[in-house]
Amino acid sequence: AQKVTQAQTEISVVEKEDVTLDCVYETRDTTYYLFWYKQPPSGELVFLIRRNSFDEQNEISGRYSWNFQKSTSSFNFTITASQVVDSAVYFCALSETSNFGNEKLTFGTGTRLTIIP
Amino acid sequence: DARVTQTPRHKVTEMGQEVTMRCQPILGHNTVFWYRQTMMQGLELLAYFRNRAPLDDSGMPKDRFSAEMPDATLATLKIQPSEPRDSAVYFCASGAGTGPFGYTFGSGTRLTVV
Numbered sequence: 001a002q003k004v005t006q007a008q009t010e011i012s013v014v015e016k017e018d019v020t021l022d023c024v025y026e027t028r029d030t031t032y033y034l035f036w037y038k039q040p041p042s043g044e045l046v047f048l049i050r051r052n053s054f055d056e057q058n059e060i061s062g063r064y065s066w067n068f069q070k071s072t073s074s075f076n077f078t079i080t081a082s083q084v085v086d087s088a089v090y091f092c093a094l095s096e097t098s099n100f101g102n103e104k105l106t107f108g109t110g111t112r113l114t115i116i117p
Numbered sequence: 118d119a120r121v122t123q124t125p126r127h128k129v130t131e132m133g134q135e136v137t138m139r140c141q142p143i144l145g146h147n148t149v150f151w152y153r154q155t156m157m158q159g160l161e162l163l164a165y166f167r168n169r170a171p172l173d174d175s176g177m178p179k180d181r182f183s184a185e186m187p188d189a190t191l192a193t194l195k196i197q198p199s200e201p202r203d204s205a206v207y208f209c210a211s212g213a214g215t216g217p218f219g220y221t222f223g224s225g226t227r228l229t230v231v
Contacts (some may be wrong), residue, residue, distance in 0.1 A: 037222075042224070043206065043225050044223070044224045045208060045210075045222035046222075047220065047221065047222075103150075103165070103212075104162055104173065105220075109159050
């Protein structure tokens with residue numbers, strides 16, 4: 001069965017510090033996709049990134065960067081120079097192959113990130 | 118920005134009552150999902166549709182839950198009768214094509230059953 005583990009339940013850092021959110025996944029699929037979503041205090045889920053299993057290149061988008069390592073089944077997320085607006089719950093997710101494709105997402109339990117001003 | 122619209126945002130109801138949650142997917146998106154978020158279970162997929170046809174509702178308690186898409190602009194999730202354990206945030210999400218893709222989620226309906 002597919003599984004996503006976010007071992008860090010809560011993290012607090014002081015503004016401007018860098019912070020890394022860990023995500024470890026389990027799957028038997030050879031083709032899969034990994035996602036990160038942000039859930040700010042307002043409650044909506046905001047899509048941040050999607051990576052497929054064949055692309056292990058790290059990605060950077062502004063202050064955000066993602067490190068995908070198949071060898072350790074990890075897809076970690078780093079925020080550089082954190083800001084108060086980064087305070088949110090962050091979810092890692094894995095696509096699940098079904099009879100209809102690979103659209104179903106298995107979510108981790110989330111990491112609550114608090115940025116202290 | 119295009120948005121997935123969910124109504125109502127909050128609903129408090131008494132046990133045994135029928136609850137209907139509505140979702141307007143983004144125009145042109147042909148795949149619609151219903152997820153439920155609770156503290157205990159996290160985010161769980163309840164059901165999803167493509168081109169208005171249900172593809173998978175294995176995550177949904179069939180005895181009391183039903184999901185439909187009367188037309189391409191409306192998806193509904195009904196609970197009848199509601200129970201306190203149904204209290205959760207229900208999210209609708211939509212996407213285009215056959216995925217997987219970064220679905221767009223609505224703001225959710227926070228349901229409280231007392």
